[in-house]
Amino acid sequence: MLDLAKIAGQIPGISQHMHKEAIASRQRLESAQKLQQQAANRQAKLIQEQTDFRDRLLFAAATPIEPLDRCFEIQPAPYSHSVFATDGSQISPSHHEIAYCYLINIGQIMLHYGQSLHPLLDSVPEVFYKTEDLYVSKQWNIRLEEWMGYRRTVSEAETLAEMACNWVLPPGEHHEIPNLALVDGSLIYWFLDGLPIEARDKILLPILAAGERLRKTNIPMMGYVSASRSTEGLNFLRFQTCEYEHPNCVVNCGDLDDKYPCQKIDGLRDSTFWGNQLQPGQRSPLYRSNLRILDLYEESQRVYFCYVNMGVEIARLEVPAWVVEDQTLFEQSLSIVMTQVQKGYGYPVALAEAHNQAVVRGGDRARFFALLEQQLIRAGLRNVGTSYKEARKRGSIA
Incomplete structure (x- = not known):
């Protein structure tokens, strides 16, 4: 069972971290927008360099086939x-x-x-x-x-x-x-x-x-x-x-x-x-x-x-x-x-x-194994059933 009272003390730290990340993300976004415009002006040359050195790159980069600065x-x-x-x-x-x-x-x-x-x-x-x-x-x-x-x-x-x-x-x-x-x-x-x-x-x-x-x-x-x-x-x-x-x-x-x-x-x-x-x-x-x-x-x-x-x-x-x-x-x-x-x-x-x-829901899973159990019994198999561990997990006496 999840104790929410113990988690509550950790929430402020998460909020502060996400606030800092949001500021950093805005800064990265502004930098990317400037780089995009610069790259758009040199797009053909950059694509040629990418092609020439493709087998010596250490990162995966896609190749734009339309102008970078257009929507x-x-x-x-x-x-x-x-x-x-x-x-x-x-x-x-x-x-x-x-x-x-x-x-x-x-x-x-x-x-x-x-x-x-x-x-x-x-x-x-x-x-x-x-x-x-x-x-x-x-x-x-x-x-x-x-x-x-x-x-x-x-x-x-x-x-x-x-x-x-x-x-x-x-x-x-x-x-x-x-x-x-x-x-x-x-x-x-x-x-x-x-x-x-x-x-x-x-x-x-x-x-x-x-x-x-x-x-x-x-x-x-x-x-x-x-x-x-x-x-x-x-x-x-x-x-x-x-x-x-x-x-x-x-x-x-x-x-x-x-x-x-x-x-x-x-x-x-x-x-x-x-x-x-x-x-x-x-x-x-x-x-x-x-x-x-x-x-x-x-x-x-x-x-x-x-x-x-x-x-x-x-x-x-x-x-x-x-x-x-x-x-x-x-x-x-x-x-x-x-x-x-x-x-x-x-x-x-x-x-x-x-x-x-x-999607297969919990009820579907139970019905599937119930159908399978019936067929196994009809086929003459004995001692058909789930393990004691599985049976115990499906119910609780606590």
């Missing part, structure tokens, strides 16, 4: 359009439960506007119980809970492509209604970068295949990142603050253990910076992400991003290269996601509904 208006969405979205949830395995297995539940949503069509709100559960499902990750020293999260990401991507491509006919076969496939979170699967190659391929390749299927059907895909903590865009300004003739980090700063000289605005996030630049309904310039994991993507699938003032938050929107190359498709996708946020009162309604369909 762009987002146009209204077309009256008729469709939105597809998926999200996932799971029941984690436990040795204290009736059976050692796990469940992944994928919520799938299809919403149609201006077409007099019924929406799809559904979920697709899958139980993993075979030996190869439960112990395959051990060969790479990956915890099962972690592997389960990776498998869920694959299921979300494949379900999204399957649902959208089965609904939308290939280009040229009928009059195309504008559409958008929405992903909850980033399209950059950076967390796979440190995995062994074989493990990484089992996760990344099916995800990229799902993205390629969307591309061939001409269904634009967009990742919606709420409360982004990325500094990838602002890191480009470090080329402006570099004290050396060339940004050769390996040679100039490779032996430094402390803060690098170019980290003038360290701690400032992209979303905070653009929150002070953008008006509601505006987006930042587009950036090309240069994170290392993207070297494994096909060129058409490489990820670009921008920041958008949704009116309630600054969201990071990510799109594959093939969508960016089609200006009409890109602008159309932006307008649809903006409308989704308005309809969802601050968050895309399709993603919110996909989460609601996917």
Whole structure:
């Protein structure tokens, strides 16, 4: 039980710390605004330096492909359009439960506007119980809970492509209604970068295949990142603050253990910076992400991003290269996601509904294991039940 009286004495210290951080953040913001203007005047030269010394940099910086000092208006969405979205949830395995297995539940949503069509709100559960499902990750020293999260990401991507491509006919076969496939979170699967190659391929390749299927059907895909903590865009300004003739980090700063000289605005996030630049309904310039994991993507699938003032938050929107190359498709996708946020009162309604369909609550977990217990008993298994530890934790005599 949490003792709030003991916590109360720590609150003033937290308030003072946050006040100091707010002052420091304002100072960093002012510095970043000056650097942005300076970098905008030398943008082409800085991009060339970034390209020339890419393999000798010690930080990840995105490349702006539009003028740094411009903000762009987002146009209204077309009256008729469709939105597809998926999200996932799971029941984690436990040795204290009736059976050692796990469940992944994928919520799938299809919403149609201006077409007099019924929406799809559904979920697709899958139980993993075979030996190869439960112990395959051990060969790479990956915890099962972690592997389960990776498998869920694959299921979300494949379900999204399957649902959208089965609904939308290939280009040229009928009059195309504008559409958008929405992903909850980033399209950059950076967390796979440190995995062994074989493990990484089992996760990344099916995800990229799902993205390629969307591309061939001409269904634009967009990742919606709420409360982004990325500094990838602002890191480009470090080329402006570099004290050396060339940004050769390996040679100039490779032996430094402390803060690098170019980290003038360290701690400032992209979303905070653009929150002070953008008006509601505006987006930042587009950036090309240069994170290392993207070297494994096909060129058409490489990820670009921008920041958008949704009116309630600054969201990071990510799109594959093939969508960016089609200006009409890109602008159309932006307008649809903006409308989704308005309809969802601050968050895309399709993603919110996909989460609601996917989420597994405590009662769902109990009913799942109760159903499993019944089936095991019918199959003739004896001594079926939870461990004494689990049974004791579910009730209290105190």
